[in-house]
Amino acid sequence: MGNANPYETMGLGYSHHRRPDPRIAGQIDRALGSAATVINVGAGSGSYEPRGRQVIAVEPSAVMISQRPPGSAPVVQGYAESLPVPDKSFDAAMAILTVHHWTDAAAGLAELRRVSDxxxxxxxxxxxxxxxxxxxxxxxxxxxxxxxxxxxDVVQSWFRREGARVSVIPVPVPADCTDGFLGAYWSRPHHYLDPHVRAAISALARLDQHLVERAMRRLDIDLTTRRWHERHEDLLDADTLDLGYRLVTST
Structure with missing residues (x-):
């Protein structure tokens, strides 16, 4: 997360609704490979920090830092664009659903490359x-x-311009996903009606709330009349859905 730091105002309650999903955590852990030391940039409340590795977290928001559970990795208050660590001091750097919040994505990605392999x-x-x-x-x-x-596009293009080897793999969203990001409730639409759930989703929290409330009233009607169910019958028995989430690995 960069200097814009939206979570100073919308981060309260984040740790309750944004609990790491074990299946997504498994994909991240596999992508980290044999890395023994990891820096988690834009670390938030500590989601997806791998166990069994030496982890340092960097996070700008005091609100988010205050929600890190006991036993979390040590955290430094700082910004992606200027990481307070030496060159190549970590085997891997991870940035989980955070680059879009950075003030300068290119500078932050350059910092990830500077401090890790x-x-x-x-x-x-x-x-x-x-x-x-x-x-x-x-x-x-x-x-x-x-x-x-x-x-x-910005992330993978930047790494490729730097001559990195880049892989991109889909991260399907489970129907019972425990991490309440935007697409988490694709098969449980009633959850979007909860303002506390929406407050933990930056894409919703940062929109005009009058607009969001009108949309939620329409969704509520469609759920009550079962119009939503008629339109999305194909989703009701699905286990996962590809909503565009992608894990980019650069070496």
Missing amino acids: RQIVLTWDPAVTARFWLVDEYLPQIADAEAGLACL
Whole structure:
């Protein structure tokens, strides 16, 4: 997370609704490979910090730092664009759903490369996310807002320009995902009606709330009348869904 630091105002309650999902954690852990030392940049409340490795967290928001549970990795208050550690001091650097918040994505990605041999970034493809029913049918303004964010194309293009070897793999969202990011409730739409749930989703929390509330009233009606269920019958028995989340590995 960069100097814009949105979580100083919207981060309260974040740790309750944004609990790491073990299946996504497994993908991140595998991507880290044999790394023994890891720096977690834009670490938030500590989600997805791997166990069994030496981890240092960097996070700008005091609100987020205060929600880190006992036993979390040591945390330094700082910014992605200026990491307070020496060159190549970690085997791997990880940045999980955070690059889009950085003030200068290129500077932050350069810092990941400077301090580590391996970089792991969880981000998303806005073209896929735009087809998600919540965006497509209720809040297309999310897609409009994402047009200027540093997401998949920015991340992978920057690493490739630096001559890195880059791999990109899908991160499917489980139907019972425990990490309440934007797409987590794709098969449990009633959760989006909860303002506390929405407050932990930056894409919703940063929109005009009058707009969001109108959209949620329409969703509530569609759930009550079961119109939503009729439109999305194919989702009801699915175990996972590709909503555009992607894990980028750079070496």
